[in-house]
Amino acid sequence: MTPELDARERDARAADPLSDVLSVADALRRHPTVRLGDDVDPGWCEALNLWVSTHGLERVTGRDATLVITGDPAHIGGAFWVHSPNAGVERLASTLSESALLTRTTGTMPARIAEYVLTWVLAERWHVPRYLAHTATATWDRSEPPLPPRRQEAVVIGTGAMGSAIARTLGLLGYRVVGLSRTGRPDGAFDVVLPLDEAFGRTDAMPSATTLDASRADVLVLALPHTPQTDGLVTPGLLRAFDGVHLVNIGRGSAVQTATLVGALDAGRVRHATLDVTEQEPLPASSPLWRRPDVTVTPHVSGLTLAADVVEALDAALTEIRAGVRPSSAVGRHRGY
Incomplete structure (x- = not known):
């Protein structure tokens, strides 16, 4: 992203702080697609597939989807909305386009x-x-x-x-x-x-x-x-x-x-x-x-993410997006959290 484009996007978002949320809501209406990144814990797939199917969404395996659930920037593709299954989002926040919405999991x-x-x-x-x-x-x-x-x-x-x-x-x-x-x-x-x-x-x-x-x-x-x-x-x-x-x-x-x-x-x-x-x-x-x-x-075990945490975070974010509200789990990109 060039500095000029970065500045224009920042100005646009400052003028309309909900522009990314509204873009996601519109994209979900037109293309209600979800893709799981290769880094997603296989043990979570059953719970996430159930969440996708019960919310009128379609899981896809291609490169592009409206929502991508991943913690790896390599799996983002052209997503409008990226949800991190973890609380730490530093890798995503530093690489994701300003026009995309980034949310994260906190849960329990x-x-x-x-x-x-x-x-x-x-x-x-x-x-x-x-x-x-x-x-x-x-x-x-x-x-x-x-x-x-x-x-x-x-x-x-x-x-x-x-x-x-x-x-x-x-x-x-x-x-x-x-x-x-x-x-x-x-x-x-x-x-x-x-x-x-x-x-x-x-x-x-x-x-x-x-x-x-x-x-x-x-x-x-x-x-x-x-x-x-x-x-x-x-x-x-x-x-x-x-x-x-x-x-x-x-x-x-x-x-x-x-x-x-x-x-x-x-x-x-x-x-x-x-x-x-x-x-x-x-x-x-x-x-x-x-x-x-x-x-x-200890081997980084104090805050291991649970499948139920990811589903709860996605559920809340989707409800807020469809209501035109910025999700409480949205990441302040320039803060990095």
């Missing part, structure tokens, strides 16, 4: 990710790995009993659906939860939300004491999408603001570099890191993260 993922965070926050607090090791060796050792958190405050970077669910869950444990987001817009799931740039900025400078006293945090959760702005956002300077925090990353591994994390662990700024996402996946066996007792790695 926030609740399951919040459950994951709860599991590992409690496991670390209650020394679960240590007691499992003691069980295997028949060791009775009460020298380091579980203790309440030193500080009853948590910081969650990213206040979208995932971050909000995490905040509500940590709140049930008694944490005061501070959210950091791009805009600092208030969210009832958090005790307070601050603009990320004002709290930390994009440099290695220490945050202002008037915005965030990160040294009070017991838990730091990264719930960020992958965008150019979040790539490497968690810098050594940002982590220097913390004092022995438990870092949990359920967003994107690109948010914090391995060297940055290892440095923070060595310095005691991070006491433990629980990583469901890493810079490179699968995490290579050569990574130093595998050999640290202060790191727990």
